[in-house]
Amino acid sequence: MSRRLGAIGLAYAVLGAASGPAHAIEPPVFVDEAAAAGIEHAYEGGWEFFVGGGVAVFDCSGDGFPDLYLAGGSNPAGLYRNAGTLGGPLAFEAVADSPTALTDVLGAYPLDIDGDGITDLATLRLGENIVFRGLGDCGFAPANEAWGIDGGQAWTTAFTAIWEADQTLPTLVFGNYVDRDAPGAPWGTCHDHALIRPDGPEGYGPPRRLGPGHCTLSMLFSDWDRDGVPDLRASNDRQYYRGGHEQLWRLQPGVSPRAYGPADGWRQLKIWGMGIASHDLTNDGFPEYFLTSMTDNHLQVLAGTQVGGFGFRGRAELRPAYDDVAFQLDVTLHRPHSGGDAMPSTGWHAEFADVNNDGFTDLFVAKGNVEGMVDFAARDPNNLVLGQADGSFVEAAPAAGLVTYHRARGAAVADLNLDGLPDIVVVNRRVPAELWRNTGSGADQPMGSWVAVRLAQPGGNAHGVGAWIEVRSGAHMWRREVTVGGGHAGGQDGWLHFGVGTAERVEIRAQWPDGTWGPWVRTFANQHVLIRRDEETPLVWYPPPTAQR
């Protein structure tokens, strides 16, 4: 037999050159199905609603399909029950007569406050913040009085929560913006925040003022140094503060938070902070933070971290000093990528997710002019930048069909039809929200492989907020922190999505909020996997063919 293929005449394709442009898996194609899906919702209102416009994604019906709660500003907030099918077109039905249909809502975050297995909802309002207890089947009841939560009367634009040690209920922080009643408002009149800690397993004590506030637009409890105690990060709007900067408070149980300062290594960064996204991009076990702003978006890594490095460093070295690597990784996102507007860009909600399941984390950023700021781009499309093998990002919104020129605010990247491909919902000012279905490559495949993970443990913190999830396949590792907060005025409660590329199977473990490591749990890709504390086998969940109606 000949050892040369040419001898049998099959050769007709010539080897290409070894070098050339390197691109990871292509962007998925997104299709806006908002109108067809039954979402008719706009975020409107006066200047107080130039900010806000968040969306909460969570399953209020109990069928496993994510439902939506969209802030409306001067319009009533909208609660939409998922009415779609597994992997099918997106479909929602407005929930009529819901007590959550409040006006003056800027945003909302879902979380199971009372640990009853039904997700509750914290709303951020111009005026009293209302916390709703989930009743199931998308029913809600105001719970401020029952739980002893003082919703205040401020202009609330941020929220985050964490279960502090041994507490049944989470500590809540409502982040406030401008104190409109202060002399000289809005300039230099940033409001303090409300720190609300439980006073027992049933309810909360009075709020404590957390300040100084620097006109915060996003807050996030995150364990930046992995010491087991998440600290409180605030991203602040320099438009209104005087002498302010980005903030990080150290939180210890029973003690008033202490702001990190220059002596700790914390650098006083001044940006128009709008949103926070966190993810361990460098695979070193510590989270990186993407901060949206007007033009000068930042991607912060712990100072000295090598991008693409591995392994934990000595904890003693850790100081809350961050370098900005946005420029090095092509993710400054400072100008519109499309539309021809050369003015600077304005970023709002930011969220990391692997939208094509190639194992490289991507980033979505909602963009849009504040209202009529002529020094900033009027045509300012959202970004979808795809993570590359070398750690950099490449703009893919045009290729993904994701280009519009509205004033986007809040958003969420979530798998709304449970097909393993994260979809995107975007709340816009004055024009209808967008609902982008991720149709993948059109090949009826989830592109790369994925796994959706949720944690379960006994006690109040049933879903392990504050835990870290590790997913590994061979030498590859993906890590995510379970958080409540961040983004811009909205968040999610549900499955955490990991794109795992070509991995057929993975091992998953959790470092639970108390620091305990769980065992590696073996499972196969392309499934929804529940990791239970102290259990070595996962429970795999299969979505129903259709959502309950």
Next chain:
Amino acid sequence: MRSSILGLAAGLALSAGPAFAQPVVGDERTVRGHLDHAALAEGALSVPALIDAGRVLFSTRFTTLDGAGRPLATASEVPTRRPETGTPPFFRTSGPDANACAGCHIQPEAGGAGDFTANAFVAPQDIEYDFDSISPDLSMERGTTALHGSGLLELLAREMTADLHAQRAEALAQARETGQAVEMPLESKGVPFGVLTALPSGFVDTSQVAGVHPDLIVKPFSQKAVTISLRQFTVTALNAHHGMQAVERFGPHWTGVADFDGDGMAEEMTEGDVTALTLFQAVLPPPVQVLPDDPILAAAAARGEALFGQAGCAACHRPALPLDTPIFTEPGPYNPAGTLRPGEAPVVAVDLRDLWGDWLETDDQGRVLVRAFTDLRRHRIADAETPHFANEVITQNFVPRDQFRTAPLWGVGSTAPYGHRGDLTTLREAILMHGGDAADSRRAFEALSDEDQAAVIEFLLSLQIVPRGPVNPALDRRAEVQP
């Protein structure tokens, strides 16, 4: 999705690319051109020509000029960079360890089994470094198996997977409808796979599922039944054993670089190349029973077959499984990401009946009887009394160390040595090493008289690979379409 069944006579003559139109003096490349999968799906090559192409790729001794070697990549099935460089081009344990597929798969012909010296050292995917030890702490040693009839095995597995997935869906539907947990016995083609419990919430408990991974994908290949398809194995093995990286997993699509293994070569194996390799393996004709000419031996073999059943061997080594549709489609429906999947490329389909005709035995329902002597599932095959088959320390792909796929026995008369690491020289030794779920059958064999034991061995020796080409000569019309 496009799909068309390729015919024996279908095909267009293909011309060599211009770069190769003229011979090159001193050319040491062995792969001088590549196949295009989409063109193959359009019938660019007749089936015999496509199989020939696969046979040549299977047998060719790859050179560095073809892309052999992977100085910057490990053997991992998931594209993984080496943490260090400087390893030699060949590495007996962690690979690359072979020039050609047929370097090991060669007895009695290309695609066949291999001698003990052709054993492979299989590391789990999380081995990210080179290892120079055959310690069971680090690797699992595997004998080279014969691939004859593997197309039929993959088709059986696909149908069984579809059955199990349908049963899971039914259990979930019942649980959701009734609000009660549903215990669903899993079964396909008469083979039980334990019990799945579906909860009304949509969660499933697979702790009582047996013989198959919790994903309920019947994986017919590798000793641990962990490989879904010939194509998946081929892509992994090309990288592991040869350092020939298939574009569909190691190319820019998944790795971001054109030359992931850093050997200066890109597109070392195209989708079309892998398709040809896969189809060549898939259409290696199934082994057959060859009764000895000697009437005494022939009678013993016939009696041994009956004793094989009576001893309980056939409970797992099922003499035949029925196959509904003997059409081999490529890529297969259950391939994972990184192995070409339907929807990513048009489907190439080959009707094995067109190739093999009356080589295929059918039952009264028209189903093809695949006489592979396997149930395509895993069983516990070792225990404290008989631990030989649990002679490794690490687990492969989540499978307990004492569990192995029921080895298909067709062809065992041609494929010594035996056992998953090829460390047993006789069939009798292999039988006597059965423990665990097979302990009773082993004891039943041990209880047979010497004469009856010999008859069982004679029966097994009659299961042989007979080199006969991929196409039944009576149906081979290659001469009609080739100049």
